Amino acid sequence: MEEVQNENEINYKFGKDIKIIIVGNLSTGKTSIINRYMNDNFEEHCRATIAPEFSFKIIKINGINFRLQFWDLPGQERVPIVTSLFCKDSNAVVFCCEVKNDKSRKDILKWVKTLSDNIDLENVPKILVENKCDLLGDEEKYNEGIEELKEFSNNNNFSCCFRTSALNGYNIENAIKFLVNEIINSFDEEDINSYREGNSSIINLNNKTTKSSFISDSKRCC
Numbered sequence: 160m161e162e163v164q165n166e167n168e169i170n171y172k173f174g175k176d177i178k179i180i181i182v183g184n185l186s187t188g189k190t191s192i193i194n195r196y197m198n199d200n201f202e203e204h205c206r207a208t209i210a211p212e213f214s215f216k217i218i219k220i221n222g223i224n225f226r227l228q229f230w231d232l233p234g235q236e237r238v239p240i241v242t243s244l245f246c247k248d249s250n251a252v253v254f255c256c257e258v259k260n261d262k263s264r265k266d267i268l269k270w271v272k273t274l275s276d277n278i279d280l281e282n283v284p285k286i287l288v289e290n291k292c293d294l295l296g297d298e299e300k301y302n303e304g305i306e307e308l309k310e311f312s313n314n315n316n317f318s319c320c321f322r323t324s325a326l327n328g329y330n331i332e333n334a335i336k337f338l339v340n341e342i343i344n345s346f347d348e349e350d351i352n353s354y355r356e357g358n359s360s361i362i363n364l365n366n367k368t369t370k371s372s373f374i375s376d377s378k379r380c381c
């Protein structure tokens with residue numbers, strides 16, 4: 160077992176933590192979005208999330224490692240205190256609704272309310288994703304009616320909104336890239352510089368570790 164020499168070395172290896180939570184109504188595709196982003200796969204019969212689930216990967220941006228943590232919160236708020244407890248210290252939020260389900264979009268405001276008691280949502284990057292856009296038909300139809308989503312997003316101060324499909328991966332990477340870019344821009348530069356890679360080796364937890372082109376590739380949604 161390799162002995163960790165000093166605190167800086169820990170920083171190099173694990174990087175600065177970025178905590179992202181994903182919330183939204185039952186069955187809108189939160190777990191599937193994370194699964195698509197983390198593992199590039201999709202389960203047709205995904206089990207309902209009954210307790211917060213945590214996953215992470217280490218990404219490297221401009222020589223700095225970040226430990227990107229996703230907290231997947233249950234859509235069915237059996238115990239609202241759970242959401243309140245787990246959303247604390249979040250650096251960003253993904254609010255998830257789904258196409259052809261107006262209620263899931265309206266209910267986003269309830270999720271905003273639940274979280275705003277525990278997070279300074281005004282100052283935390285937050286995106287709105289309308290998932291399952293594959294249900295709209297072929298790809299040229301994915302943006303049909305998106306004006307309404309944009310209006311909702313602007314009126315409620317989301318940083319950006321995206322139509323996504325966890326089923327085929329449409330826009331998933333773009334949405335997360337956008338969010339991570341926003342988070343990193345909100346960090347204090349001196350603080351993240353203390354995580355800059357030295358000569359020590361980097362733990363590469365999976366072969367999908369994102370390269371330093373991460374930020375520049377990121378596109379705006381709307």
Ligand SMILES: Nc1nc2c(ncn2[C@@H]2O[C@H](COP(=O)(O)OP(=O)(O)OP(=O)(O)O)[C@@H](O)[C@H]2O)c(=O)[nH]1
Nearest residue numbers: 186187188189190191203205207208234291325326
């Ligand atoms: N067509 C389509 N189905 C999807 C998509 N994303 C998820 N699903 C399906 O929708 C169902 C619910 O997906 P989940 O990822 O479990 O949804 P969730 O929001 O995590 O649900 P809870 O954990 O119960 O809150 C599953 O049957 C998925 O296969 C998508 O982009 N397109």
Ligand SMILES: [Mg+2]
Nearest residue numbers: 189190207208
């Ligand atoms: Mg789930």
